[in-house]
Amino acid sequence: MSDAQPGTFHGIGVSAGTAVGPLVLVAAAPTPPPDEPATTDAAAAGARVRQVLADVATGLQARAAVADDHARPILEAGAMMAQDPGLVTGIEGQLARGVGITNAVSAAVEEYCAMFESLGGYMAERVTDLRDVRDRAVARLLGQPEPGVPSLSEPSILAAHDLAPAETATLTAETCLGIITAAGGPTSHTAILAAQLGIPAVVQAVGILDVPAGTTVAMDGGVGEITVSPTEEEVALLTERKRRREAALAGGTGKGSTKDGHPVALLANIGTADDARKAAAQPVEGVGLFRTEFLFLDRETMPTVAEQTATYTEVFEAFGDRRVVVRTLDAGADKPLKFADLGAEENPALGRRGLRLGMIRTDILDAQLEALAAAYRATNADVRVMAPMVATQAEATWFAERVRALGLPKVGVMIEVPAAAIRSRGILYHVDFASLGTNDLQQYTMAADRMQGELADLLNPWEPALLDVIALACEGGKAMGKPIGVCGEAGGDPALALVLTGLGVSSLSMAPGKVPAVRTSLAAHTLETCQQMAAAARAAVTAAEAKAAVMAMAEPVLADLQ
Amino acid sequence: MATRQVSIASSIGLHARPASLFVQAATVTGLPVTIAKEGQPAVDARSILAVMALGAKHGEVVTLTAEGDGADAALDSLVELLSRDLDAE
Numbered sequence: 001m002s003d004a005q006p007g008t009f010h011g012i013g014v015s016a017g018t019a020v021g022p023l024v025l026v027a028a029a030p031t032p033p034p035d036e037p038a039t040t041d042a043a044a045a046g047a048r049v050r051q052v053l054a055d056v057a058t059g060l061q062a063r064a065a066v067a068d069d070h071a072r073p074i075l076e077a078g079a080m081m082a083q084d085p086g087l088v089t090g091i092e093g094q095l096a097r098g099v100g101i102t103n104a105v106s107a108a109v110e111e112y113c114a115m116f117e118s119l120g121g122y123m124a125e126r127v128t129d130l131r132d133v134r135d136r137a138v139a140r141l142l143g144q145p146e147p148g149v150p151s152l153s154e155p156s157i158l159a160a161h162d163l164a165p166a167e168t169a170t171l172t173a174e175t176c177l178g179i180i181t182a183a184g185g186p187t188s189h190t191a192i193l194a195a196q197l198g199i200p201a202v203v204q205a206v207g208i209l210d211v212p213a214g215t216t217v218a219m220d221g222g223v224g225e226i227t228v229s230p231t232e233e234e235v236a237l238l239t240e241r242k243r244r245r246e247a248a249l250a251g252g253t254g255k256g257s258t259k260d261g262h263p264v265a266l267l268a269n270i271g272t273a274d275d276a277r278k279a280a281a282q283p284v285e286g287v288g289l290f291r292t293e294f295l296f297l298d299r300e301t302m303p304t305v306a307e308q309t310a311t312y313t314e315v316f317e318a319f320g321d322r323r324v325v326v327r328t329l330d331a332g333a334d335k336p337l338k339f340a341d342l343g344a345e346e347n348p349a350l351g352r353r354g355l356r357l358g359m360i361r362t363d364i365l366d367a368q369l370e371a372l373a374a375a376y377r378a379t380n381a382d383v384r385v386m387a388p389m390v391a392t393q394a395e396a397t398w399f400a401e402r403v404r405a406l407g408l409p410k411v412g413v414m415i416e417v418p419a420a421a422i423r424s425r426g427i428l429y430h431v432d433f434a435s436l437g438t439n440d441l442q443q444y445t446m447a448a449d450r451m452q453g454e455l456a457d458l459l460n461p462w463e464p465a466l467l468d469v470i471a472l473a474c475e476g477g478k479a480m481g482k483p484i485g486v487c488g489e490a491g492g493d494p495a496l497a498l499v500l501t502g503l504g505v506s507s508l509s510m511a512p513g514k515v516p517a518v519r520t521s522l523a524a525h526t527l528e529t530c531q532q533m534a535a536a537a538r539a540a541v542t543a544a545e546a547k548a549a550v551m552a553m554a555e556p557v558l559a560d561l562q
Numbered sequence: 563m564a565t566r567q568v569s570i571a572s573s574i575g576l577h578a579r580p581a582s583l584f585v586q587a588a589t590v591t592g593l594p595v596t597i598a599k600e601g602q603p604a605v606d607a608r609s610i611l612a613v614m615a616l617g618a619k620h621g622e623v624v625t626l627t628a629e630g631d632g633a634d635a636a637l638d639s640l641v642e643l644l645s646r647d648l649d650a651e
Binding site: 073076077080081084085086087089112115116119122123126130300 | 574577578579582585605606608609610611612614615617
């Protein structure tokens, strides 16, 4: 998608904001060269490998020293593997047979990988850590930079093919000015994380990896534009855009509503107790999506009711009398739990995930609901519990009965499956509310994997088919007199927020950093305009036409918010 | 040569944190310590990869050996380590 104009790229803007800074490339894993010379001096090669492995271990130890509680043990284990006498013996065996130095490292590591993979479970997952050690050692032997996110010595813009969740775990807005990826999509981990941290981000910027490291680049995470070696005028333009955006955002901190006073609750998406504390300090009206997976993932055993109760209580207390919508555990074969692994599935997105897993492992669901009920009794907060991945009225009813039996005041369901949107009237019959998970709803509506960057065109949230499905869900909500919110990424887009409001959505939940732009956008448009925009967007043939139609009807301030 | 047998007390078996604690302890003895599961060849107890690949589960009996000065005392301390539920600590 590189532009004809040299030095300018266009990708998909996924986290608004502008940045100018030096580009740091996240190196890809190196491949041992197939034509590598054979080892003739095994002793000298062995000494070199030992030195390189020691350097890799030192590097991992240094990173472990500044890592958080989650990343530290992984990095420490990596350092230990790099210094492993068994691994060194294996490599020396390969070298003695004359195998080239990087291929010797690779072959010895693969022997252990095969062993670990055959053991399965926890051991199979360690293969990733072991191959990470191999990649670092091979890169050093080839005189290349170690793969992965380097430690940033000065504020920089990061460029990568795509970033894995583990790689983004150590990023902060202080040192990472912006993120640009060649792959990835609008709902990739990179996009979600960047929005959460308030870091400008552009995905699908094909060609960005050809830009030499250290080059100054200017980026706009709203419109998705990247300028390589920008001129002074270009930087000035970007700064002016930033100023206009900031001025537009200075519009207040009150409750969300349209220009004519129609209320639309502006809520935060959170994933940890730490997120909760940060979001609670922001002018948001509560939490529209509290993802609870962090309590369950990367654990050998199920968290106890007492532990869960303590965390939920902490989150509810942080928000006082503001609402907190909690989503029960959303796990599946793509993010398996060690204590509830139902085995591999060919299509995890279409498998036993979300509430489907909860209906099989009722012990896990019941423990979570029991903890939520205890935290509710302790705080008397405005707690609303919803289930993920609901497809039928029977599932919604089953869930509602279980939640109500524990004395929890409000129960709802996520609408992410098209079946639930089409029959939202029935889905809502026994529950109090529904929340549209637009990311999954889009992937299921378009039959396009949301993690496949190559399918980004089908995953544009302006897709008229998605808007039609949302409209169907809202009609059911209206008929039943029950509120429907949005907690997918679409709700955080200041233009799309108007369309959703026009379709009848009554609350929008998003990364807290996106709330000010949406608040400003809503305050500048009447409900009637929103409804006209929704009709125009649905009348369009393509996503691009839908967006263009809405932008043409919008107040000028909307352009400043992009 | 000193030899000891011990049943793995760690509830998750000898991997993750328990394995790394054991390997660190075996390394600081300065002795060539080995560990074996019943009916399998002994492996270097100072190698985290070899120890993890052993896949010793909770309740399984392993045999430790060591040679040299202080081998008995070293093995006693390692047996004591493996007799605790390291994961719960």
